[in-house]
Amino acid sequence: MLRGADQAPRVSPLVVIPGLALVMTIALVLSAGMGAVSVTPSETIGIVAHHLGIHLGIGYDVRADAVIWSIRLPRVVLAALVGGALATAGAALQGMFRNPLADPGFIGVSSGASLAAVGAISLGIRWLGSATIPVAASLGACLTVALTYGLARHGGRTEVITLVLAGVAVSTMTGAATSFIAYVQSDGQPRSMVFWTLGGLGGATWETVRMTLPFVMLGVLLTMRHGVALNVLAIGEREASHLGVDVERVRMELLVLTALLTGASVAAAGVVASSPGRTTARSCPPRRWAARPWCWPPTSSPAPSPRRLRFRSGF
Amino acid sequence: MTGPSLTAKSVGVAIQGRWLLRGIDLDVSSGEVVALVGPNGAGKSTLLRALAGEIPLAEGEVRLDGRPLRDYRPQELALRRAVLPQQTLVEFAFTAREIVEMGRTPHRRSGNDDAVVTRVMAKTDALRFEHRIFPSLSGGEQARVSIARVLAQETPILLLDEPTASLDLRHQEMVMQIARQTADAGGIVVMIAHDLNLAAAYADRVALIANGSLVSVGTPWQTLAAPLLETIFECPVSVTKHPLRDCPLILPMPV
Numbered sequence: 001m002l003r004g005a006d007q008a009p010r011v012s013p014l015v016v017i018p019g020l021a022l023v024m025t026i027a028l029v030l031s032a033g034m035g036a037v038s039v040t041p042s043e044t045i046g047i048v049a050h051h052l053g054i055h056l057g058i059g060y061d062v063r064a065d066a067v068i069w070s071i072r073l074p075r076v077v078l079a080a081l082v083g084g085a086l087a088t089a090g091a092a093l094q095g096m097f098r099n100p101l102a103d104p105g106f107i108g109v110s111s112g113a114s115l116a117a118v119g120a121i122s123l124g125i126r127w128l129g130s131a132t133i134p135v136a137a138s139l140g141a142c143l144t145v146a147l148t149y150g151l152a153r154h155g156g157r158t159e160v161i162t163l164v165l166a167g168v169a170v171s172t173m174t175g176a177a178t179s180f181i182a183y184v185q186s187d188g189q190p191r192s193m194v195f196w197t198l199g200g201l202g203g204a205t206w207e208t209v210r211m212t213l214p215f216v217m218l219g220v221l222l223t224m225r226h227g228v229a230l231n232v233l234a235i236g237e238r239e240a241s242h243l244g245v246d247v248e249r250v251r252m253e254l255l256v257l258t259a260l261l262t263g264a265s266v267a268a269a270g271v272v273a274s275s276p277g278r279t280t281a282r283s284c285p286p287r288r289w290a291a292r293p294w295c296w297p298p299t300s301s302p303a304p305s306p307r308r309l310r311f312r313s314g315f
Numbered sequence: 316m317t318g319p320s321l322t323a324k325s326v327g328v329a330i331q332g333r334w335l336l337r338g339i340d341l342d343v344s345s346g347e348v349v350a351l352v353g354p355n356g357a358g359k360s361t362l363l364r365a366l367a368g369e370i371p372l373a374e375g376e377v378r379l380d381g382r383p384l385r386d387y388r389p390q391e392l393a394l395r396r397a398v399l400p401q402q403t404l405v406e407f408a409f410t411a412r413e414i415v416e417m418g419r420t421p422h423r424r425s426g427n428d429d430a431v432v433t434r435v436m437a438k439t440d441a442l443r444f445e446h447r448i449f450p451s452l453s454g455g456e457q458a459r460v461s462i463a464r465v466l467a468q469e470t471p472i473l474l475l476d477e478p479t480a481s482l483d484l485r486h487q488e489m490v491m492q493i494a495r496q497t498a499d500a501g502g503i504v505v506m507i508a509h510d511l512n513l514a515a516a517y518a519d520r521v522a523l524i525a526n527g528s529l530v531s532v533g534t535p536w537q538t539l540a541a542p543l544l545e546t547i548f549e550c551p552v553s554v555t556k557h558p559l560r561d562c563p564l565i566l567p568m569p570v
């Protein structure tokens with residue numbers, strides 16, 4: 001909200017959504033070009049077009065092709081997915097808690113996911129091969145949310161304040177457990193554990209994107225179905241239930257969806273801090289829920305090519 | 316088809332063993348404005364919430380159009396009755412118009428939402444600030460927007476908790492006239508009123524509630540009688556005839 005302005009800026013979603021989509025595409029192309037091997041935007045577009053079978057006749061370096069297609073583009077696309085997932089989860093929680101500061105960290109989901117991942121790494125579990133850790137992270141997210149919800153439930157209802165308190169308690173406990181495991185570990189494993197607790201998109205491949213995409217798409221689409229309910233919840237639970245919204249059921253469904261989205265994000269990129277979820281969703285109030293969420297992703301990698309971290313999101 | 320009906324039979328509400336309401340019998344039929352009056356903490360808001368289906372009953376039942384409330388799904392209830400709570404706290408930057416549009420939620424598939432919203436906002440004199448952000452409005456302006464939201468739901472039954480609380484003279488009369496018009500069109504209005512004179516002027520019947528019981532139900536002349544009011548409100552009153560309207564005029568005296 002602008003200081004001193006009590007008039008809402010009237011920009012139609014029909015302008016905002018395509019506008020943000022355009023900005024995001026530009027950001028993707030530009031960030032793909034940054035790094036140790038510098039690639040121009042037109043080369044990037046040419047490379048993508050070539051792989052999609054479109055012939056634009058733009059020449060490019062073969063080395064650039066390898067860097068862009070195999071290394072950077074998966075990272076950048078994954079960043080967009082993860083950013084979108086976290087923004088959607090953040091906005092859902094803001095509507096649910098009726099607080100512009102809410103984010104997935106409130107319900108302990110990201111720390112639960114990283115505890116599960118760290119636990120699986122330290123126990124050396126590889127039951128599902130390379131998918132083990134992401135699946136473990138997602139399961140951890142779901143279990144933590146279930147625990148938070150179960151703790152907060154009383155007489156068939158959950159109070160919002162109790163949910164927050166339970167979430168804080170659960171994330172503190174899981175955080176402590178994660179630190180303990182890292183402390184107790186032998187030298188070989190902590191590096192991957194550090195990855196999980198810090199987060200990062202460094203190791204992203206198209207495989208990672210393929211595995212994450214269905215979860216994110218499913219989560220985002222299902223959350224959008226609750227768009228109207230979320231807007232109405234913003235004026236109060238009583239008012240929402242008077243208007244026919246089944247508040248308890250919506251809350252439960254949104255918690256599950258938040259777990260799904262955050263679990264998928266943590267599985268793909270470690271605990272990419274809960275602040276993206278807050279910042280991305282906050283910059284545009286969750287009003288136009290009927291429209292598609294787009295997200296300007298957090299683009300970062302631990303090493304060797306550091307990049308800037310930028311956020312934006314819109315609905 | 317006959318008009319709407321709202322009936323409370325032996326309604327009792329308890330919290331942790333303490334009775335908030337007990338033995339409430341109230342029958343409201345189509346075309347009536349019923350005012351709930353009584354001292355603070357008497358149970359008026361609790362009764363309104365029981366009539367709205369918000370709280371579980373320890374005893375008795377409430378029937379809307381002949382069916383028990385618990386048999387209704389939330390969406391069905393939302394099409395039959397609208398509730399105005401005492402306060403609405405909004406932390407997000409919705410405009411006044413967007414708040415009123417939320418009242419159309421139960422009618423999600425209908426196409427004339429814009430027309431309805433404009434009409435009800437004009438009725439509560441809220442059109443002049445329809446594009447201002449709700450949290451920036453004054454208490455009275457917010458109240459008028461909330462009333463518009465309730466009207467936008469287009470239900471035959473209105474349950475209003477102190478609708479005139481923050482309103483100035485002109486808008487108090489305006490809201491009471493809206494209530495009167497709703498009832499005259501065949502609807503039902505049950506409202507909690509602290510202003511006994513507004514209740515006397517506009518209500519068909521007044522229900523006096525004290526300590527969780529229904530002390531008296533009847534016409535304004537019957538219920539708003541000096542001896543009864545003095546006992547219940549613990550305050551001396553003088554009741555005369557209103558000089559311009561055919562209803563009692565209640566004047567509190569110094570305690």
